Amino acid sequence: MNDMTTFDVEKIRRDFPIFEEKIHGKRLTFLDSGASAQKPQVVLDAVKSAYAETYANVHRGVHYLSQKSTELYEGARETVRAHLNAESLDEVIFTKNTTEAINLVAQSYGLMALKPGDEIILSYLEHHSNIVPWQLIAERMGATVKAVPINQDGEFLMEEFEKLLSEKTKIVAVTHVSNAIGTIVPVKEIIAKAHDKGVPVLIDGSQAVPHMQVDVQDLDADFYVFTGHKLFAPTGIGVLYGKNKWLEQMPPYQGGGDMINRVTFEKTTYATGHSKFEAGTPPIVQAIGLGTAINYVNEIGFDKIGAHEQSLLAYATEEIRKLNNVRIIGDAPHKAAIVSFTMDGIHPHDIGTIIDQAGVAVRVGHHCAQPLMDFYDVPSTVRASFAMYNNRDDVDALVDAMQMVQRFFA
Amino acid sequence: MMDDLKSLYQEVILDHSKSPRNFGKIEPHTTEGHGDNPLCGDQVTLYVNVDDAGIITDISFEGKGCAISTASTSLLTQLVKGKSKGEATELFGQFQDMVTSSPEDTNRSEAPDELKVLAGVKQFPMRVKCATLSWHALKAALENKAALATSE
Ligand SMILES: Cc1ncc(COP(=O)(O)O)c(C=O)c1O
Numbered sequence: 001m002n003d004m005t006t007f008d009v010e011k012i013r014r015d016f017p018i019f020e021e022k023i024h025g026k027r028l029t030f031l032d033s034g035a036s037a038q039k040p041q042v043v044l045d046a047v048k049s050a051y052a053e054t055y056a057n058v059h060r061g062v063h064y065l066s067q068k069s070t071e072l073y074e075g076a077r078e079t080v081r082a083h084l085n086a087e088s089l090d091e092v093i094f095t096k097n098t099t100e101a102i103n104l105v106a107q108s109y110g111l112m113a114l115k116p117g118d119e120i121i122l123s124y125l126e127h128h129s130n131i132v133p134w135q136l137i138a139e140r141m142g143a144t145v146k147a148v149p150i151n152q153d154g155e156f157l158m159e160e161f162e163k164l165l166s167e168k169t170k171i172v173a174v175t176h177v178s179n180a181i182g183t184i185v186p187v188k189e190i191i192a193k194a195h196d197k198g199v200p201v202l203i204d205g206s207q208a209v210p211h212m213q214v215d216v217q218d219l220d221a222d223f224y225v226f227t228g229h230k231l232f233a234p235t236g237i238g239v240l241y242g243k244n245k246w247l248e249q250m251p252p253y254q255g256g257g258d259m260i261n262r263v264t265f266e267k268t269t270y271a272t273g274h275s276k277f278e279a280g281t282p283p284i285v286q287a288i289g290l291g292t293a294i295n296y297v298n299e300i301g302f303d304k305i306g307a308h309e310q311s312l313l314a315y316a317t318e319e320i321r322k323l324n325n326v327r328i329i330g331d332a333p334h335k336a337a338i339v340s341f342t343m344d345g346i347h348p349h350d351i352g353t354i355i356d357q358a359g360v361a362v363r364v365g366h367h368c369a370q371p372l373m374d375f376y377d378v379p380s381t382v383r384a385s386f387a388m389y390n391n392r393d394d395v396d397a398l399v400d401a402m403q404m405v406q407r408f409f410a
Numbered sequence: 411m412m413d414d415l416k417s418l419y420q421e422v423i424l425d426h427s428k429s430p431r432n433f434g435k436i437e438p439h440t441t442e443g444h445g446d447n448p449l450c451g452d453q454v455t456l457y458v459n460v461d462d463a464g465i466i467t468d469i470s471f472e473g474k475g476c477a478i479s480t481a482s483t484s485l486l487t488q489l490v491k492g493k494s495k496g497e498a499t500e501l502f503g504q505f506q507d508m509v510t511s512s513p514e515d516t517n518r519s520e521a522p523d524e525l526k527v528l529a530g531v532k533q534f535p536m537r538v539k540c541a542t543l544s545w546h547a548l549k550a551a552l553e554n555k556a557a558l559a560t561s562e
Contacts, residue, residue, distance in 0.1 A: 345428075347476035349450050350419075353534060357415055366451040379451040379474050408419065409477075 007304040009391045015040040015296075016389055026359030029397040034179055034338055034385030035363050036229045037210060039293075046292035047234060050285040058284055059258060073284050076291030077274070083294045084224065085215040086241050090273030093240040093247075094287050098206045099129040101225035101240035102173070104277060105202055106133035108250040109171065109223075116142030119168040123148040123156055124375055125178040125185065128368040130204045134173060143170070150375065154183045154330035161190065165197050172201045176208035180367040180383065181330025182313075182338030184208075188219050195220065200246060206230055210387060211309055211336045213302040216241050228286065232387075233293035237286035240277070247277070254279040297388070305388045309337035312386050316395045323402060329381050337386035340367075343402070346409050348380045354408055355401035362398070417530035418537070419477065427477035432470045432487035439468075443551025445543040452476065452540070454483055456547045464495045471547075476540050482528055483544035489524050495552050501525070502545045509538050 013019050018038045021028055030038060050072060056065035058073045074089075081092045095101040114120075120134045124147050131145070138145050148161045156174070165172075172194045176187050191201045200222035205214055209226045216224045221241070228237035242250075252259055252270055256279035261269040270276050297305065316339050320326055325344035343351060352364035363383045366373045373379060384398055439457040446453055454473035461467050469487045490498045504521040509531045521529075531541045 347452075347480075349452075349476035349537070349540060350478070353418070353537060354415060357412075365449060370451060373451060379453075408415070409424070 007300070007308050009308060009389065012300065012389050013391070015042070017041060017044070019389070023359040023361070024357055027393075027397070029358075029360040029394045029401075031384040031386065031390065031394060031398060032361045032363050033210065033230070033387035033390075034207060034367075034383060036235070037232045037387055038389065039232055039234070039289075040296055042296050043233060043289050043293050047285055047289045050288045055285070057281055069284060072288045072291075073282070076287040079291040079294050080239055083214075083298065084239075084241055085217050087217065088244065091241055091244055091247065093242065093274045093277045094282050095225075095238040095240050096236055096283065097229070097238035098127075098204060098225050098227035099133075099238075101223075101227075101238050102130055102202070102204065103133040104240060104253040105173075105223050105225075105242070106137045108253045108277075109200075109246065110134075110137035110141060110143075112250055113170045114138070114141035114143045117168060118143040118170045119164075119166070120145050121148060121161070121164050121169055121172045121174075122146070123161075123174045123185070124150045124372055125154070125156065125175050125180075125183060126173075126369065126371070127175065127179050127204065127206070128370070130173055130175060130202075131371070147371065148174070150183075150372075152331075154178065154181045154332045156183070156185045156190070158186070158189065158193075162193060165194065165199065167197075169194075169197065169199045172199055173204070174201070175204040175206070176214075177205075177211065177336045177338075178330070178369070178372070179207045179338070180369040180372050180381070181332075181340045182335040182385075183330060183332040184334040184336055186334075187221070191220050191222075200243075207336060207338070210297075211302075212306055222246055228290040228293070231290070231293055232296065233290035234286040236283045237290045239290075247274075248272075252276050252279070256280040258282075300388065308388060309386055309390075312390055312392070312395060313337040313339070315392060316384065316386070316398070319395055319399045320402070323399070323406070325406070326402070329376050329378065337390075338383060339385075340381040340383045342378055342381050343405065346405060348382045350409075351382050351402070351405050354405045355398070358397065358401040358404060360398055360401045414530070414533050418534060420527050420530065422527045423477060423481040426481035426484040430471075430480050430484040432484065432491075433472070434470050435472055436468055436470045439470075441551045441554045443547040443549070443554065445473075445547030445550070447475075447479070447539055447543050449539060450476065452479055452543065454479065454544050454547050456483075456487075456544060456551050458548070458551045460495065460552070466490050466493055466495070466498060471544065475543070478528075478531065478537055479540040479543050482541045485524060485528070486544050486548060489522070490548065498548060498552065502549060505545055506542060508532070509541050 016038045054068045056069045058070040077092050194201045202223035203221045205226040224241040229235040259279040327342050329340040348364035365380045436457045441458050443456045452475040457470045459468040471483050508521045
């Protein structure tokens with residue numbers, strides 16, 4: 001399948017119809033893939049075909065279309081399983097997004113495992129969706145949430161983590177890549193250290209899966225979650241990978257159709273495997289779109305995607321550093337292609353509005369990571385996040401637009 | 411493109427954002443109001459003195475914000491000082507009508523010229539909240555029981 005010996009970013013750009021659009025009459029410089037990625041034509045086609053040619057509910061009919069739809073939907077599960085190198089299909093649960101996957105684990109595992117006085121360890125790099133679900137269950141169960149600090153460069157402090165790990169720790173939940181500043185967190189080491197103490201680990205892979213190959217068995221992750229829309233797939237689909245040994249013990253998260261074995265008013269028995277956690281009609285078409293997106297990125301190959309993005313990151317960092325009065329937030333040696341910055345005396349919101357007029361789309365704000373913003377003592381930053389379809393012209397357009405902002409406020 | 415931007419970031423706005431008026435905390439104050447913009451994390455606190463007749467005798471603010479929100483707050487403080495609570499509420503209504511595309515009350519009179527410099531915000535729907543944040547904070551302050559607000 002892999003016939004691309006070199007990485008051709010222009011060819012990839014042509015696969016994404018959005019790049020034909022003009023924004024305020026300008027070329028689109030899309031540097032907001034960290035919030036949500038654009039969709040390639042193959043994904044749009046798969047979505048259309050799933051509705052126009054094969055649509056029916058899954059797992060519920062004996063007729064042709066239901067069977068066809070079920071095959072495609074379950075085929076997407078196999079694509080996800082193979083992509084993550086999960087041991088079995090039962091370990092791949094489809095959710096709405098990362099947020100739902102984390103809430104599922106927090107509520108279900110939390111209900112089963114937490115007692116008053118227990119502790120949950122997170123880090124300062126977390127997205128709100130890997131903080132708030134834990135606070136909710138902690139409050140309910142009388143447990144406490146602890147956060148591993150970082151250094152000024154934005155690196156996870158392993159020694160501090162080891163200090164926090166104790167018999168009270170019942171779960172560790174950390175991000176693989178920081179959405180706000182790009183730090184790649186050494187999750188394999190974190191998992192090994194937690195396992196030494198018998199503590200399971202959830203990894204929030206939302207920002208990792210678009211940039212790198214993930215092998216859940218190699219990491220030995222207990223739970224690994226991500227959201228499809230950042231991986232060039234439709235919205236409304238996410239994945240929870242969980243080791244069977246945990247999923248088997250965990251109580252259902254939501255009740256409804258498809259998650260049962262037999263229902264009577266006296267007692268209901270639950271389905272096993274992933275079905276136990278998939279109540280109701282699932283996001284069928286979105287899952288099919290996710291499968292297609294995964295096949296698409298794998299045809300290109302993460303070795304090439306990673307190399308391309310790292311060279312863009314280096315170029316962007318170098319060019320932004322040349323500007324006066326600009327501060328890059330987060331300077332970890334291992335970073336995904338995300339550059340967060342502030343400009344002296346100019347608020348990120350104003351920067352975002354002004355550079356938008358030049359067709360440059362970035363995220364401005366706290367990036368749902370307020371504890372991290374507090375750590376750096378900034379209310380918000382500008383974040384340029386790169387994906388495989390970005391090129392050096394995008395970096396140049398960003399830097400030009402930043403200079404325009406400086407002239408504007410001069 | 412520059413035209414829309416120039417109408418949003420008029421000289422007056424840039425000036426007020428760089429050197430905001432009535433910045434700081436007046437002590438004592440009879441009431442205060444807080445505004446949070448969850449979108450960007452910006453915060454503003456207004457400190458207000460209202461006399462027995464319901465007149466805003468003094469007002470100041472603290473907080474971090476973008477050029478639009480800082481300028482809007484600065485202009486607000488200048489404008490409402492000396493006004494009654496009712497007049498301030500009326501100004502809020504006029505301001506909202508001006509920056510949102512569908513005015514609530516078409517019979518209401520137009521916003522005064524001092525506020526019209528912010529009319530460009532209307533072209534930038536994502537920024538309307540920045541402009542109205544401090545007005546919401548003012549409303550909160552004026553609805554506050556004075557004793558409650560100052561006791562914290
Ligand atoms: C690191 C991280 N975790 C979680 C999320 C939440 O993803 P979603 O909103 O799709 O649930 C995001 C993205 O917004 C993210 O970047």
